[in-house]
Amino acid sequence: MRSNDGFVTQRAADPLLIAVAGLLEQPLTALCDDAVTDLLRDIEQAARMLTTMGHRLIVEASDRSLPDRAGEKSLKAFLMHTLRLASADAGSRVNAARSLGTWHDLNGDPVESQLPYTAAAQSAGAVSADHARAIASVMKRVPGSMSNPEYEAAEEILAEFARTGSPDDIPKIGEAILAHLDPDGRLTDDKDRQRMRGINIGHQRADGMSPIHGDITPALRALLDATLAKLARPGMNNPDDPESPSGEYEFINHDTLAAAAGRDIRSAAQRTHDAFTALLQPDTSLDELGSHRGLPVATILTMNITDVERAAGVATTATGGTVPMSEALKLAERALPFLVIFDHQGVPLHFDRTKRLATPAQRMALVAALRGCTRPGCDAPASLCATHHVTDWIKGGPTDIDNETLACDRCHALIHDGPGGWKTVALGHDSKYPGRTAWIAPPHIDPTGTPQVNHRHHPGELLANALARLRARNEHERRQHREWLRTLERPDTDAA
Structure with missing residues (x-):
């Protein structure tokens, strides 16, 4: 680019454009399969990092009032005409920048992003724009504000999940978090639900079909x-x-x-x-x-004894849903109760068996403890899962509760010793989640082979862990602040 004084200057994006142009000229046929997979990952990471750069540029354009200078009525219109974007795309980019960008107050000081954990993950290339949009959509429904520890913890959980999960699954994680944050129906109570209930069957059409909704x-x-x-x-x-x-x-x-x-x-x-x-x-x-x-075809409810005693909170079902405790207790009045006792880690007590198939008692314990498929990221409820031997039966794995877990049919089929196969292991007592089943992804998904557990069916433990980290961080910052104040109160010995 030639400047006013006649000298040629390099634009900020020139190295990027040159690198991309060189990459486009490279033949791909010479790459091995692993190299193609690595290149796919690298390109995706770079594209996600560039999305963050786009947020910074949108903030900069706003700070410099570029839309006004260009005669545009809004940032969205500026992007539409400058970058030749569709209206929806331009609006989406502005909204993303408002949630993930670092803006400034009237004094020019930076203001923390509305979604700081998501912004950091996207800046590292770990999450996509679709991840970020899904997280922002969930966070709009989370009670509280950015200064609320539970609000911050919810965003941290979603951002952490997004690093390894699909954007399609984030709304489901969000629903579980919302149910945990609002167990007593502060957002909607029993009266609201009874008022909203209803099933409408429309008029029969000429083709004989009838619409239904409710x-x-x-x-x-x-x-x-x-x-x-x-x-x-x-x-x-x-x-x-x-x-x-x-x-x-x-x-x-x-x-x-x-x-x-x-x-x-x-x-x-x-x-x-x-x-x-x-x-x-x-x-x-x-x-x-x-x-x-x-198990019998019947509604299976799992309740926490503390919630039962205070008639608050929610019961979970084997099909992945939640029922407010007030309604769950009414359902339980005419139900056949089963008592399942867990250890302090939430692992059911032993049911030693020598048969290959799990007993109904063992399966009931797994339903209550695990609630669904244990493969990381899977949201299949217990009703859609089979009992899986962590160490396979044919390899000497016993049919004990220690060696059993839940896996849906689709995930169960992923476990094999061939290329692309997943593996399952039981975590030891020195682990963060002792007794839980961890899955090891194939190399093309996780080259490190790190065992991972599924938190999809246990939003409470995710929230508790996130809150603990936030409290520890805040306490550390308070200690540092107190120490700083003490240094101000000490006499300056050097000066004396």
Whole structure:
């Protein structure tokens, strides 16, 4: 670029543009498979880091009033016309910069980002713009403000998960955090839920179809989920498959169901529809629904004794939902209770068995303790999981509660000794999570092979850990501040 005095000066982005141009000219056929995977990772990391640079430039453009100088009415319009962006894209970038950028007050002093942990992760290239948007969407619903430790802890949890998880999973993590932060219904209480409940079935159209929509209470959801987990399972009650299992549910052959599931091309919504059709048939008896993955088809509620005593908080279900304690206690009035006792680490006590298949008591203990699939990032509830031997049965692994965990069908299939296979290990007593099942990802996902546990079904422990770190950091800062004040009060011996 030629300056006013005639000299050629280098633009700030010239080294970047030259490097990218050189990279585009490189042939890829000479790269081995691992090199292609590494290059994909590196390019993605660089693109994410450049997104942070984009936030800085948007802040700088605002501080310099560049939109006003260009005759534009807003930052969004400035970006649309300067970079030839679509309206939605320009608006999204401005919103992201407001949440993740470092802005300045009237005195020119920097103001901390609204989402500092997410901003730091994106600056390091660990999270994408989609991650950041999902986190910002969740944080809008978190009660409190940026000065609230629980608010800060929630953002830290989401940002930490985003470093290894998918943006699609962040809303689910957010829902779990919100349920934990609002266990007593401060955001919506029982009266609100009863007011909002309702199912509307619209008029039948000329084609015979009828629309349906509405809102159901947590209690109804818990009751329905337990039944649909079996009746809407792939392969079940398929009207397009004459060999699809139905009817005498107690005596369904496993191989027959597996074969039917392989032929099942229905969507989840279609399976749910067909499950309701089967449930409401005149010859269907709830007593004949049999079992699902070794347990009776029934709503399974797990409650904390402290929450029961104070009639507050929430109970968790085997299908991944939550039920306010007031409704859970009503459901439990006519239920058959099971008592499962855990040690101080939350691990169920031993059930020594020599058979390969887990007993109903063992599975009940796993449901209560683990709540869902243990592979990091997976949100499949316990109702969709099989019992998995951490050390495989054929390799001498016993059917003891110490060697059992939950894994959904999709994740279970990922465990093998071949290329791309996952491995599972039980963490020892010197670990941060003793007794828990950790998964080791294949090298193309995690080259370090670090065992990781799944926190998706335990938002409380994530929140507690984050709050502990924040309290420790704040206490350290207070100690430093007190020490600094003491130094001001001491006489200056050197000067004396």
